[in-house]
Amino acid sequence: MRHNINFWSLIFLMIAIFCFIAWVGQGICFSYSTERLTHNARHQAFRSILRQELQICGLSGPIIGACFTFITTLAAGIIMSLAIGWTLALVCTATIPILVGSGYLRLVVLALFDSKVRKTHEEAAIYASEGVTSIRSVASLTIEKHVLDESSSILAKHAAKSLKSILKASTLYAASQSFAFFCAALAFWYGGTLQRNNEYTLLQFYICFAAPISGSQIAGAIFSYAPDMSKALHAGRDLKALFELTPAIDTWCDGSEEATTQGTGRIDISDVSFRSPTRPERLALENIDIQIQPGQFVALVGASGSGKSTLIQLLERFYDPTNGRILVDGRDVAQINVNEYRRLVSLVSQEPTLYEGSIRENLLLGVERTVDGEELVRVCKEANIYDFISSLPEGFHTPVGTGGTMLSGGQKQRLAIARALLRKTQILLLDEATSALDSESEKVVQDALDRAARQRTTIAVAHRLSTIQHADLICVLDHGRVVERGTHAELMTRRGLYYDLVQLQGLGEVGTTASD
Structure with a gap:
């Protein structure tokens, strides 16, 4: 013993x-x-997000571990019970599919429920994000209570449906958890009958009962992870959809041609038309023909929505034209490796982007060569920003803050101009580069832009027409078409749309030429 x-x-x-x-x-x-x-x-x-113009199924370790434990335990239990007493083992094993099926149904119900909840939360999150990002407007209009009530109504809209889904899922979960006891009751009844008839010993009954039922209980435990499985299913679908997106302009794919740094910067915009992906029902640009000689300063003017900024986006190759071609030094930009092409172009936009880090780090973004201190100082002087930088205790190592919050709009704009100069590109694109500045800052930045435009092919979207009167060519856009072109003096003589815009600005109505 x-x-x-x-x-x-x-x-x-x-x-x-x-x-x-x-x-x-x-x-x-x-x-x-x-x-x-x-x-x-x-x-x-x-x-994938960085690749866009804009299959991974995320099951966690505990879920996979539970599935592995369930399979091995259940298989071993069934084999053992069949070897000891196949009659009772078959009865117990026959109930397992019902238990697993009820758990699977619960998973399906939870997946549907999670999908509904996600839609509700997305709608509420979008509304809340709009309220937070425009908090100044909300406060100035004193509509805080309205915004809060609207957000609450969005959250409460699907409350009844959510409760109904929860009740269904809970019922199926209860079935998957309690069915093990129904299996045990059936096994006790049938096993007791076999033992009473002296067909099974107590040891046989215990082994045949315990092995399959233990596996069944573990199977029920697997479906306690059903909420995580449901979330993983949706996350996997989202990732799969993201990975399968194929951008029209693929920055990760080599083009058929390499760009050259020996070009002159000549640009030929030949019969270009473009439909915006967000508004495909109308042409944003229609039959645009512009020839720009190397070193020329070309200004684009027109009313809001006329297509000025859209043309800049095509030149930067954020999009490809729907029809027509854009040639740089006689080569179609659509056939050039997009990254190589963008190394030939610098863009200074209305709201320049600065990143967390020092002034020096932000200046050197996109500069692939080694830049010494003398060149950095010279470029900053050309951009009218060196005096400000030298006045700071840490100089070029001064942090700019998240998004450049430590700097004013004019300072950020001049840093962006200095960054464009450091890249030594053949083409300079200016998209409303001074529209958000006050008069004093605009004068300083405009002087920096005039210096930056020397010896470069420059295309500028004009905010104030007084800043582009010296342009070699002025193109006037209206509803996506070039309706006038020429120098300032020539256009004023014709007394057309450009003349009207100048007259309006002379009256102080500058809003007519706001950005696209």
């Missing part, structure tokens, strides 16, 4: 040690796999 006790105690001790090692190994393996999966998913998602 003592020998049997010691033997079985040793067996259980060995099982305990084996289980400890197995669970530790499982935890390490699945934790490592989960971290690698998450890292790869985030990397691929961000890479």
